Amino acid sequence: MSIFSRVVELIHAKTNAVLNGMENTDETLDLSYKKMIGALQDVKRHTADVVAERMSLEQQMIVTQKSMTQSDADAHLALSKGREDLARQALTAKAAATTKLQSLQAAHDAIQIQESKLSDYCVTMQQRIDAFRTEKEVMKAQNCAATAQIKVTESLTGIGDQMGDAGAALQRAKDRTDHLQAKAAALDSMVATGVLSDSLDSRTQVEKELDSLRSGSTVDDELAAMKAAMAPVPGT
Template sequence: MGLFERLSRLFRANLNAAISAAEDPEKVLDQALLDMQEDQVQLRQAVAQAMATQKRVEQQYNQNFALAEEWYRKAQLAVQKGDEELAKQALSRRKGYGDTSTALKTQLDQQSVQLENLRRQMTALEGKIAEAKTKKDMLKARLRAAKATEQVNQALGKVGTSSAMAAFEQMEDRVLTQEAKAQATVELSGDSLEEQFKLLEGTSDVDAELLAMKAQMGMLPPPAANPQPLPESLKQGELEQS
């Protein structure tokens, strides 16, 4: 293989690849259907022309066949009248029209076969066009769905699903940790308050005993204008001294 041929093949391959990449599938489908419909129009015109031609040939055949029959009757009449020369001329005319009608009959038969083939092709093309219309709509829908799926996948790839989910999990852990801290604070606050009340309840007896001891040692301050009642423990101490 020569260098020029290899370069030519490489150029054609690159050109075809570039054209394929630039093709819009939807536009290609629409154009393909338009081409088929144009072929259908041309085929219909060909069928119509073939039918018109066949009609003209059929008329010419009928005319020549009728003239051949008429000149045959004239030849018979000339024979009956005893004019053989006139009968020969009539038969000669009859032969000319007969040969023409025979040729036209052969042409008519050939055209009938061609017309039938054209009709079958037109019917087949109409079926293909109907099928192509259905396939075009279906392929367009599939193509759009594929493009949408591709765009979604590309968007997910750009976002980075794994990193996004990791961020959500991290934030969830932080929320759980914060909630645990808040619950612990509530529990600690409740325990502290209860402990304070327990301390108050536990020191009341100690205070009363301290007052009683001061009373015994004569260290109590003078009573106020409105003396407050002494605790029961203090009263019991005074009774014991008396």
């Protein structure tokens, strides 16, 4: 395969992908349905024209048949009156009417066949449209359900924009909280070890430690005194 052919295939693939992404399935189905309805209406209008033409031929056939009957009656009347010349003219008119009737009948038979075919086609087309409408609605419902499922899944998994942003914000908040807690613990440790001191406390580190020992000793002495006072006296 040449490089040019490969490039053409890639362009076609990209174009199809773009078109698929832009296409609204529901709108496409509805548009196809409307086109089918329009085509059916055209066929029905054409069928109506054929029916009108058939009825016009039938009317002409009735008039021609009456003309034939009248010419035949006129021929009999003229001949009974001894007017063979008039009888001949009447029979000639009858023959012309007979020829016309045959032509009308042939045209009528042909257009009736066409009308029958068009009527059958209308029925078949209507059945297909009904089936397409049902399938269209089912497919639209399935597309709606699938789209909803995708959105829910994307939201739950964080793929979607809204839940994804919320998840990212929550993670950032957690990271910040962890950082602040670690910083607070570090500061407490530094204060405890004397690396940092209270700016309002002027004592040195040594003085602070001694005061802590004194406080602890005072508490211990007081606790021992309380125990001794509460201890039972022997012999009582």
